[in-house]
Amino acid sequence: MFWRIFVISLCIHLAYASFTGQTFKQKPFLNLHPPEDIDSKSFIDKLYAQSSDTCTNCKKVLAHGVGLTQNTPPEQIVAVFLYWCTTKLSMSEQLCNITYKLSTSTATMGTDFTNLLVLIEDPLESLDGDYYCHFKAGGACPLPPTPAYDLSSWWSERPSILELEQSTGFFNVAHLSDFHVELDYAVGGEANCTDSMCCTPRSRNVHTNSGQTPSTDFFHNSSYTDFVFVKGDEIPALEVVWQPAHEFGEYTCDTPELLLNNSLKHVRDTNQVKTLGFEFALFTGDMVDHDDLYHTTMDTTIHEEIMGFRDMKAWLGDIPVYSVLGNHDTFPYGQLAQESLGFASRFTWNDELMGDLWEESNWVPRNVSKHYTGFSVVTRRGLKVISLNSNVWYTKNMYAYAGIASNPDSFGSLRWLIDELTESEELGQRVWLQAHIPFANVDTLPISSHLLGEIVARFSPYTIAAIFFGHTHKDQFQVQYGADKDPGNVVNMAWISQSIAPLFTLNPSWRYYQVDSKTFSVMDSLNFYQRLNETVDGEGNEPEWQFEYSAREVYTNVEFSQLKQWEKSTPLNATFWHYVAEQIGTNASFNQVYTNHQFRYSPATPDCFTGLCDDNYCYVSSFTRDAYLGCNNLEALSYHIVGSFWDV
Numbered sequence: 001m002f003w004r005i006f007v008i009s010l011c012i013h014l015a016y017a018s019f020t021g022q023t024f025k026q027k028p029f030l031n032l033h034p035p036e037d038i039d040s041k042s043f044i045d046k047l048y049a050q051s052s053d054t055c056t057n058c059k060k061v062l063a064h065g066v067g068l069t070q071n072t073p074p075e076q077i078v079a080v081f082l083y084w085c086t087t088k089l090s091m092s093e094q095l096c097n098i099t100y101k102l103s104t105s106t107a108t109m110g111t112d113f114t115n116l117l118v119l120i121e122d123p124l125e126s127l128d129g130d131y132y133c134h135f136k137a138g139g140a141c142p143l144p145p146t147p148a149y150d151l152s153s154w155w156s157e158r159p160s161i162l163e164l165e166q167s168t169g170f171f172n173v174a175h176l177s178d179f180h181v182e183l184d185y186a187v188g189g190e191a192n193c194t195d196s197m198c199c200t201p202r203s204r205n206v207h208t209n210s211g212q213t214p215s216t217d218f219f220h221n222s223s224y225t226d227f228v229f230v231k232g233d234e235i236p237a238l239e240v241v242w243q244p245a246h247e248f249g250e251y252t253c254d255t256p257e258l259l260l261n262n263s264l265k266h267v268r269d270t271n272q273v274k275t276l277g278f279e280f281a282l283f284t285g286d287m288v289d290h291d292d293l294y295h296t297t298m299d300t301t302i303h304e305e306i307m308g309f310r311d312m313k314a315w316l317g318d319i320p321v322y323s324v325l326g327n328h329d330t331f332p333y334g335q336l337a338q339e340s341l342g343f344a345s346r347f348t349w350n351d352e353l354m355g356d357l358w359e360e361s362n363w364v365p366r367n368v369s370k371h372y373t374g375f376s377v378v379t380r381r382g383l384k385v386i387s388l389n390s391n392v393w394y395t396k397n398m399y400a401y402a403g404i405a406s407n408p409d410s411f412g413s414l415r416w417l418i419d420e421l422t423e424s425e426e427l428g429q430r431v432w433l434q435a436h437i438p439f440a441n442v443d444t445l446p447i448s449s450h451l452l453g454e455i456v457a458r459f460s461p462y463t464i465a466a467i468f469f470g471h472t473h474k475d476q477f478q479v480q481y482g483a484d485k486d487p488g489n490v491v492n493m494a495w496i497s498q499s500i501a502p503l504f505t506l507n508p509s510w511r512y513y514q515v516d517s518k519t520f521s522v523m524d525s526l527n528f529y530q531r532l533n534e535t536v537d538g539e540g541n542e543p544e545w546q547f548e549y550s551a552r553e554v555y556t557n558v559e560f561s562q563l564k565q566w567e568k569s570t571p572l573n574a575t576f577w578h579y580v581a582e583q584i585g586t587n588a589s590f591n592q593v594y595t596n597h598q599f600r601y602s603p604a605t606p607d608c609f610t611g612l613c614d615d616n617y618c619y620v621s622s623f624t625r626d627a628y629l630g631c632n633n634l635e636a637l638s639y640h641i642v643g644s645f646w647d648v
Contacts, residue, residue: 040064040068040080040083041080041083043064044061044064044080044083044084044087044088047060047061048088054133054140054141055130055133055140055141055142057088057140058129058132058133058137058140058141059123059124059129059130059133059141060123060124061081061084061088062117062120062123062129062132062133063122063123063124063129064080065077065080065081065117066117066118066120066122066123068080068117069114069117069118074102074110074111074114075102077114077117078100078101078102078110078113078114081099081100081110081113082096082097082100082101085099085100089137089138089140090138091138094292094294097294098293098294099113099136100113102114103332105297106293106294106295106296106297107293107294107296107297107301107331107332107333108293108294108332109332109333109335109396109398111332112332112335112337112343112346112398112399113398115337115343115398115399116132116398116399116401116402118342119341119342119343119399119402119403120132120401120402120403121402121403121405121406126403126405126406127144127147127404127405127447128401128402128403128404128405129141130144131144131401131404131445132401135395135396135445136395136396136401143446143629146446146447146450146626147405147447149408149447149450149451151414151418151451151454151455151458154414154415154418155418155421155422155458156422158458159425159462161461161462162428162462164462164518164519164521165518165519166516166518166519166521166569166571167516167517167518167519169516169517170514170515170516170517170523171277171279171381171514171515171517172271172276172277172278172279172512172513172514172515173278173279173280173281173282173512173513173515174267174271174278174280174281174282174316174319174510174511174512175281175282175284175468175495175497175510175511175512175513175525176263176267176281176282176283176284176312176497176500176510177283177284177285177286177470177471177497177498177499177500177510178284178285178286178326178470178471178473178497178499178500178501178648179255179260179286179287179308179499179500179501180254180255180286180287180288180289180290180328180499180500180501180503181254181255181257181260181287181288181289181304181307181308182197182199182200182253182254182255182256182289182291183289183300183303183304183307184200184201184291185199185200185245185249185253185254185255185256185257186199186200186201186203186245187218187219187220187222187232187235187244187245187246187247187256188218188220188235188241188244188245189201189203189241189244189245190203190204190205190241190242190243190244190245191203191241191242191243191244191245191246191250191252191253192205192242192243192252193205193252194206194207196291196292196295197253197254197289197290197291197292197295198245198250198252198253199245199249199250199252199253199254199256200291202295205241205242207242218234218235218236218244218246218247218540219231219232219233219234219235219247219540220232220233220234220235221233222247222258222540223258223261224258224261224262224265227265227314227315229262229542231540231541232247232540234540246535246536247535247540248262248532248535248542248543249502249508249532249535250502250532251502251503251504251505251506251532251533251602251603251604252503252505253502253503254289254290254291254501254502254503255289255500255501255502255508257307257311259500259502259508260308260311260500261311261315262542262543263500263508263510264311264312264314264315264316265315266510266528266530266545267281267315267316267510268315268316268317270512270528271319276512278316278319278512279319279320279379279380279381280319280320280321280322280379280385281312281316281319281320281321281322282321282322282323282385282434282468282497283312283321283322283323283324284323284324284326284434284435284436284468284469284470284471284497285323285324285325285326285327285329285390285435285436285470285471286326286327286328286329286436286470286471286499286501286648287304287305287308287309287326287328287329288300288301288304288305288326288328288329289304289328290328290503293332293333296331296333297331298331301329301330301331302331302353305329305353305354305357306353306357309321309323309357309358309361312361313361318362320362320363320364320379321358321361321363322363322364322377322385322387322434323354323358323363323387324373324374324387324388324389324390324434324435324436324470325350325354325373325389325391325436326390326436326437326470326471327390327391327394327396327436327437327443327471329350330347330350330391331350333396334391334394334396334397335347335391335397335398335399336372336389336391336392336394336397336399336411337399338399338402338410338411338412339372339411339412340410340412341399341402341410343399350373351370351372351373354373355370364377365377369416369420371388371389371412371413371416372389372391372392372411372413373389374386374387374388374389374413374416375387376420378429381517381520382429382430383429383430383431383432383465383520384420384424384429384430384431384432385431385432385434386417386420386421386431386432386433386434387434387435388413388417388433388434388435389413389435390435390436390437390444390471392411392413392448393437393444393445393448393449393452394437394443394444394445395442395443395444395445396443400445400448404445404447405447408447408448408451409451414451414452414455417455418455421455421458421459421463421464424463425459425462425463429463430463430464430465430519430520431459431463431464431465432464432465432466432467432468432520433456433464433466433467433468434467434468434469435468435469436469436470436471437469437471438469438471438472438478438494438496439452439453439456439478439494439623439624439625440478440619440622440623440624440625440627440628441471441472441625442625442628442629443471443648444625445625446624446625446626449624449625449626450624450625450626452624453480453623453624453627456480456491456492456623457480457482457491457492460480460491460492461491461492461573461574464492465519465520465521466495466520466521466522467492467493467494467495468494468495468496468497469494469495469496469497470496470497470499471496471648472496472648473498473499473501473503473504473506473648474496474498474499474506474598474599475496475497475498475509475511475527475597475598475600476496476598476619476620477493477494477495477496477577477580477620478493478494478496478619478620478621478622478623479492479493479574479577479578479581479620479621479622479623480492480493480494480574480623480624481621481623485578485581485621486578487562487575487578487579490573490574490575490578491574491623492574492623493573493574493577493623494623495513495522495525497510497511498510498511498527498529498598498600502532504604504648505599505602505603505604506599506600506602506604507529507530507531507532507599507600507601507602508529508530508532508600509527509528509529509530509548509600510527510528511525511526511527511528512525512526513525513526514526516571519571521571521572521573522571522572523552523571523572524550524551524552524572525550525551525572526547526549526550526551527547527548527549527550527551527597528545528546528547528548529545529546529548529600529601530543530544530545530546531543531546531601531602532602533602533603548597548600548601549597551572552566552568552572554593554597555576555580558583558590560579560582560583560587560590562579563576563579563580563583577620578621580594580620581617581620581621584616584617584620585616585617585621588608588609588613589608591608591613591616591617592607592608592609592613594613594616594620595608595613595616598616615632617631618631618632
């Protein structure tokens with residue numbers, strides 16, 4: 001089966017190389033010597049010499065770039081913007097190259113930026129320019145107010161809300177997220193590196209080790225052979241390494257395949273031992289690692305996607321897996337073009353690859369409704385699962401800035417979603433939504449977040465039974481309100497799943513849900529984790545997975561009456577999570593319990609009695625980006641510049 005997928009991926013690889021006009025031979029990343037454009041550079045220098053208005057200057061430079069597209073080759077256009085970026089925006093050379101170098105062998109965005117210049121509406125007058133200069137130019141412009149946009153004509157009048165008849169039975173669904181398979185994870189490599197991704201053969205610490213050899217040895221080439229763990233050959237640690245990477249992962253690194261297989265083995269074993277009978281599983285995205293984009297190629301992207309889905313199929317067997325793509329699960333990184341604007345063929349390879357992988361795994365048939373690698377599928381019980389591609393609203397997707405004010409649905413995703421929800425509403429069918437990036441996350445464009453919130457509000461609570469995200473790597477939730485934050489105004493809530501990847505000092509974790517078999521409401525979530533720091537004993541043995549907590553048991557085992565008296569037959573609905581959020585905002589001990597779950601008791605778990613968890617309340621009580629930023633006046637979070645361009 002996967003040999004056929006390999007051949008398909010090879011064809012996709014060659015087609016992409018042909019499309020870009022480039023071969024995929026690795027080139028030095030920071031060694032760009034493009035043609036000079038003296039006039040453009042003089043224009044930029046004069047512009048900034050005459051005015052300190054960074055917002056207007058940024059939009060004028062964009063407008064100049066639009067003019068260049070008429071008769072200037074792309075190589076010269078990106079040279080102009082590289083000059084602007086490195087001299088006027090105070091951004092690192094590395095980040096500027098990632099943003100503006102033409103996309104050839106590595107996952108840089110220059111080709112997509114030059115495409116955007118063809119599509120963007122007048123930067124001086126449109127929201128396109130305001131958004132781009134805020135999110136992509138280091139906050140050169142302030143975040144503009146989110147424009148009002150009325151979607152009410154896109155749906156019919158809301159029908160009378162019917163009472164949902166709960167059953168006395170339930171079934172179980174697994175939820176996994178954010179694998180971030182580190183293809184070149186090197187046992188014994190530097191886990192305390194000073195550059196980009198650690199635990200690779202090229203990872204280094206610029207400070208020389210004093211020569212003290214780490215006390216533990218390592219086991220090279222440990223693996224799962226025929227579903228059985230086989231310990232590899234023992235090797236000594238290198239003297240030059242400060243913190244050697246262990247077999248099952250490190251808190252500074254993504255997921256070695258050994259950890260991925262160990263995690264999936266635990267999912268399989270839990271399902272079998274507890275006779276849970278998982279009817280399906282959700283995977284909320286990010287199969288590909290966080291490596292610096294100049295080390296990310298189409299080859300590595302395809303390989304990691306195939307590896308991750310192959311391993312899930314091998315361990316989960318006949319359990320269908322309904323997946324979404326994350327911001328890392330495309331090439332170039334985070335990019336996706338509208339089908340209607342002329343550049344979509346650059347990205348159809350991913351849709352074809354996922355279609356083949358998911359169909360051959362007997363997860364998602366070809367004849368379902370699909371949209372940008374998202375899809376709608378109906379389970380055997382009649383539940384509809386809608387998977388959305390959140391790169392549509394991702395702030396790092398260049399194409400998301402094309403005409404967003406005049407047509408905030410240029411991808412057609414909102415219309416497709418509304419049509420799917422309308423169909424289910426007319427049938428009296430319950431729906432689960434899943435996507436990678438939460439609507440309230442700072443990586444979501446504000447106008448998209450607002451409109452998605454409107455759609456959820458229109459079709460809740462009768463049609464939309466549950467919402468699921470990934471992306472943050474933390475165990476979180478978010479509550480949607482129609483007005484003030486009181487129990488009478490709750491609309492819906494979203495589950496944000498924890499990651500398998502330990503990067504950002506988080507313990508690997510996954511969960512499953514107990515689901516009402518009639519209403520498809522979530523009755524409980526049961527969470528499992530492993531303490532990664534306890535696996536580094538030098539023995540190379542399999543880590544021990546532990547039961548972490550039941551949401552129903554932990555959050556009702558408090559003195560707060562509304563939670564303590566929560567009926568066992570009542571689902572963990574938005575009202576329940578409103579009361580949990582209320583306690584997070586007022587009770588430091590309760591907030592600490594929640595935070596322990598966020599980090600899965602890792603060494604980096606913050607102390608909530610010192611003010612380090614104060615943002616939790618705003619995050620869990622916000623469903624849109626504007627609501628989150630407005631909660632604590634957090635406009636500083638509305639853009640973020642990371643030197644290595646890492647993102648969750």
